[in-house]
Every structure is written in C-alpha cells, then in structure tokens.
Amino acid sequence: DAKTTQPTSMDCAEGRAANLPCNHSTISGNEYVYWYRQIHSQGPQYIIHGLKNNETNEMASLIITEDRKSSTLILPHATLRDTAVYYCIVRLTQGGSEKLVFGKGTKLTVNP
Amino acid sequence: NAGVMQNPRHLVRRRGQEARLRCSPMKGHSHVYWYRQLPEEGLKFMVYLQKENIIDESGMPKERFSAEFPKEGPSILRIQQVVRGDSAAYFCASSRVHGTNEKLFFGSGTQLSVL
Numbered sequence: 001d002a003k004t005t006q007p008t009s010m011d012c013a014e015g016r017a018a019n020l021p022c023n024h025s026t027i028s029g030n031e032y033v034y035w036y037r038q039i040h041s042q043g044p045q046y047i048i049h050g051l052k053n054n055e056t057n058e059m060a061s062l063i064i065t066e067d068r069k070s071s072t073l074i075l076p077h078a079t080l081r082d083t084a085v086y087y088c089i090v091r092l093t094q095g096g097s098e099k100l101v102f103g104k105g106t107k108l109t110v111n112p
Numbered sequence: 113n114a115g116v117m118q119n120p121r122h123l124v125r126r127r128g129q130e131a132r133l134r135c136s137p138m139k140g141h142s143h144v145y146w147y148r149q150l151p152e153e154g155l156k157f158m159v160y161l162q163k164e165n166i167i168d169e170s171g172m173p174k175e176r177f178s179a180e181f182p183k184e185g186p187s188i189l190r191i192q193q194v195v196r197g198d199s200a201a202y203f204c205a206s207s208r209v210h211g212t213n214e215k216l217f218f219g220s221g222t223q224l225s226v227l
Contacts, residue, residue: 043218097168
C-alpha cells in the first residue's frame, strides 16, 4: 500500500506556480520521496526525488520538511502541458525489492 | 540514448489467446519492473526482475501470468488464456542498478485489448 496522502485534485492558472502537497508521516529515515507524473495515458515520467534536503532540477523543486513527514512539489511556472496526474511515492525496501508503489495521485489541471 | 522500448504499442487478442508483451530496458539497465493500469485506475506493481532472476513477483496474479528477463534480449510479460479483465495498459520500467536512490524510467506502455 502507498504510504502517502495527496489531494485528489488541484487547479492552477497558467504561468503561476503549482504547489502540490504530499503527506508521508510514516516515512523511515532511509526512504526516498519520489515524484512522477502521468500525462493522459502515457508512461509515468520521472520528475524529482530526495531524501532530506530540498532538491531542484530543470523541471521542478522538491521541498521536504525537516521532520520529513511531508513534502511539496513546486512547478515554478505551470503550463497547459503540465496538466497530469502527479504521484508522490515513498520508495521503500521490502525483502530486497525496491519497487515504486503508486497511490492515487493528484490530478493537476492547469487552466489558461 | 534510447529510452525504455515497449512493443507492441497496441495488442488485440481474443479470449483464450496468449499475449506476449516485450520490454527492452534502457542501455546499461539490468533491472526491469512491470506495472498494470486498469482503465481509470492507478498503476499496480506486478513484478521486478533482474537479468535471469525474478526478485519480487508479489503483484503477479497466481495463474496465467509469467515474466522473464533472459540474459540476452528483452523482458517478456506473458499472459496465457487472456480474459476480458486483462484489458489494460501494461508499463515497463527499468533502472541501472539496485538501490532506492536509483531512478526508474518508464516506457510508453502496451495497451492490451481482449475481445
């Protein structure tokens, strides 16, 4: 089962920052937080991941709280093409398997 | 550097037939994961393989489904005697090495339709 909680849906105006929250209150010290997105029926696309420090790349920024119980994905200037389902995933190790377990995600709609 | 390649993109089978889905991981990647996405649902993990080994098959249905990742060639997800409930999008992902700090890259998927 997924270890994260995300809002079901969010809206954002084009050109504004999109801030997508995620709760992962049961996260363990060595578990990474990953963000993926799925546009329509395409394959999931990697966005960013982190352990405890904030991370930034060309797509987004990831802000992880100091207690690591929650995080926020920030798309600094959302475009219409950012409309997608965004998945926050805590990646854990179970018996040597390190699969990603997807939850329901947040459906982000970017409006013109 | 080509991404994860899945084929066919679309596969139509009649009930009772076999479906074979192929996944070629990214160059240099030796870990493969298969996921299934039913219509209007999220992605469900099926199986995790390394070359010639099944590491985690906890998400595989007990019957009719099998997966392999041979030393040479693509990973194959095989579904025998397909039923309408098998209609779904099947995604493959690959990673370079073992580890929770290692990104998974996904293919574009195979859409299986069972008539």
